[in-house]
Amino acid sequence: MQSTALRFKAEGKTIGLVPTMGALHEGHLSLIRKARIDANIVVVSIFVNPIQFGPAEDLQKYPRKLVTDLDLCEKERADFVFIPTEEEMYPKGFTTTVEVKGLSDVLCGAYRPGHFKGVTTVVSKLFNIAQPDLAYFGQKDAQQTIIIKRMAADLNMKTNIVVLPIVRDTDGLAMSSRNVYLSQEERKTALVLPKSLKVAESLIRSGERRAEVIKGRMMQLIQTRPGVRLEYIAVCDSEQLQERETVQPGDLIALAAWVGKTRLIDNVIV
Amino acid sequence: MQSTALRFKAEGKTIGLVPTMGALHEGHLSLIRKARIDANIVVVSIFVNPIQFGPAEDLQKYPRKLVTDLDLCEKERADFVFIPTEEEMYPKGFTTTVEVKGLSDVLCGAYRPGHFKGVTTVVSKLFNIAQPDLAYFGQKDAQQTIIIKRMAADLNMKTNIVVLPIVRDTDGLAMSSRNVYLSQEERKTALVLPKSLKVAESLIRSGERRAEVIKGRMMQLIQTRPGVRLEYIAVCDSEQLQERETVQPGDLIALAAWVGKTRLIDNVIV
Numbered sequence: 146m147q148s149t150a151l152r153f154k155a156e157g158k159t160i161g162l163v164p165t166m167g168a169l170h171e172g173h174l175s176l177i178r179k180a181r182i183d184a185n186i187v188v189v190s191i192f193v194n195p196i197q198f199g200p201a202e203d204l205q206k207y208p209r210k211l212v213t214d215l216d217l218c219e220k221e222r223a224d225f226v227f228i229p230t231e232e233e234m235y236p237k238g239f240t241t242t243v244e245v246k247g248l249s250d251v252l253c254g255a256y257r258p259g260h261f262k263g264v265t266t267v268v269s270k271l272f273n274i275a276q277p278d279l280a281y282f283g284q285k286d287a288q289q290t291i292i293i294k295r296m297a298a299d300l301n302m303k304t305n306i307v308v309l310p311i312v313r314d315t316d317g318l319a320m321s322s323r324n325v326y327l328s329q330e331e332r333k334t335a336l337v338l339p340k341s342l343k344v345a346e347s348l349i350r351s352g353e354r355r356a357e358v359i360k361g362r363m364m365q366l367i368q369t370r371p372g373v374r375l376e377y378i379a380v381c382d383s384e385q386l387q388e389r390e391t392v393q394p395g396d397l398i399a400l401a402a403w404v405g406k407t408r409l410i411d412n413v414i415v
Numbered sequence: 416m417q418s419t420a421l422r423f424k425a426e427g428k429t430i431g432l433v434p435t436m437g438a439l440h441e442g443h444l445s446l447i448r449k450a451r452i453d454a455n456i457v458v459v460s461i462f463v464n465p466i467q468f469g470p471a472e473d474l475q476k477y478p479r480k481l482v483t484d485l486d487l488c489e490k491e492r493a494d495f496v497f498i499p500t501e502e503e504m505y506p507k508g509f510t511t512t513v514e515v516k517g518l519s520d521v522l523c524g525a526y527r528p529g530h531f532k533g534v535t536t537v538v539s540k541l542f543n544i545a546q547p548d549l550a551y552f553g554q555k556d557a558q559q560t561i562i563i564k565r566m567a568a569d570l571n572m573k574t575n576i577v578v579l580p581i582v583r584d585t586d587g588l589a590m591s592s593r594n595v596y597l598s599q600e601e602r603k604t605a606l607v608l609p610k611s612l613k614v615a616e617s618l619i620r621s622g623e624r625r626a627e628v629i630k631g632r633m634m635q636l637i638q639t640r641p642g643v644r645l646e647y648i649a650v651c652d653s654e655q656l657q658e659r660e661t662v663q664p665g666d667l668i669a670l671a672a673w674v675g676k677t678r679l680i681d682n683v684i685v
Contacts, residue, residue: 147571156427157425238654238655239569240518240565240569241565241566241569242516243513245510245511246510246511248510269570276573299510299511300539300543301540301543303546385508
């Protein structure tokens with residue numbers, strides 16, 4: 146993959162990379178479509194990255210749908226699908242980490258220690274392998290996009306990070322490969338999460354600026370659904386991820402919650 | 416520098432990078448000469464990297480000789496000299512680190528905590544900025560070369576790491592920008608370090624294989640010079656830096672020692 150990428154670069158071609166863990170949904174496809182418009186060469190990577198999963202997390206049961214994924218990549222006219230094995234990515238003796246300190250320890254990072262270090266390490270590898278001019282990420286993983294932008298800037302990576310909006314199902318739930326874990330009942334329950342973000346937006350539109358009030362009203366709503374265990378709601382700036390007392394334009398409202406055994410995240414930029 | 420490098424890459428040119436902290440000596444020049452032979456475009460970087468110095472180390476007094484350095488780079492026909500400021504390399508909010516765990520904690524790393532993390536972070540940045548196909552390092556910094564090779568392999572960097580032999584002054588002392596710190600008397604004293612490596616080589620040539628015996632004989636010699644405070648002598652393999660009981664072909668014998676207020680390192684591959 147790297148030698149192919151370097152050959153295209155020596156011909157002056159632009160490369161767009163869409164890094165994924167597979168089980169592709171409309172969110173991923175929106176990234177591939179944008180890459181297809183922007184870049185000469187479109188690479189989709191599919192790799193369920195073990196080092197970004199905690200020991201008690203869902204690495205084993207994470208959905209794998211390679212045949213469908215390849216079909217979707219072909220339909221979206223990706224030029225290459227890069228599917229390395231764990232042994233290729235992390236051979237014996239592998240010991241290097243790329244870490245964005247601080248930003249990786251808050252929000253989801255506080256509940257998933259080591260997760261973002263795993264993400265930044267694998268993304269560094271994928272960038273070096275596929276040599277992208279542009280790399281595409283979904284806004285659903287808001288903290289991930291902020292961390293990757295910081296890493297790319299700090300390490301002077303040549304890759305421009307493109308973040309595209311959350312794609313939602315018709316019922317409002319943010320698309321996620323993990324949604325397949327939800328029972329029909331759990332899925333209905335989960336809808337309270339995007340609804341709580343709508344409440345926040347509507348409060349802000351009507352003039353509310355106090356983060357405590359906004360978070361309070363979101364929690365109130367979420368508590369009407371006993372099947373949801375809230376992990377966090379954060380109102381923070383969208384660069385340093387510092388909690389706000391007073392909401393500012395461009396701020397991030399993000400949440401994580403468990404619905405049954407499924408961990409869901411969602412967010413909005415206000 | 417990056418946009419210049421990317422333009423050359425898009426034309427199919429090869430780039431050779433010689434990363435330095437300036438105060439160039441014959442060791443550095445041997446790297447530039449090799450780059451000049453190997454690559455279409457030769458970039459020398461000069462940056463005294465603050466994050467690889469400990470708080471009690473010689474960042475402030477580290478020799479700076481920019482005018483002479485530029486003259487030498489021109490004589491050796493480098494195409495570009497990249498001289499960033501600290502603020503350009505580490506702007507406000509900088510928080511990303513690249514780290515090679517394990518290898519960075521032994522030998523010099525045990526005495527200079529954080530040093531190699533500073534090295535791998537800045538080298539990652541320089542590689543992304545200068546986009547080298549080849550990067551040149553001196554064998555004098557043996558552990559550094561091993562760590563950088565590991566980093567480049569682990570993170571799938573496109574850059575090939577080229578390591579060139581130690582260049583020694585006529586008296587046998589390994590070339591180092593820090594040698595200017597030595598008084599005439601200290602310099603004579605310091606010669607016991609390369610001599611001790613000669614003793615090790617000669618012992619091995621005559622059949623000795625026991626690391627303890629070899630290190631013992633080296634220490635014996637070094638102790639005849641009261642002006643030398645030995646930090647470590649290591650006999651180890653030259654990939655994992657694991658200490659050996661029995662020397663093997665290709666092993667590294669490395670040492671660090673203080674002569675007055677100057678810390679010197681030297682090594683040999685046997």
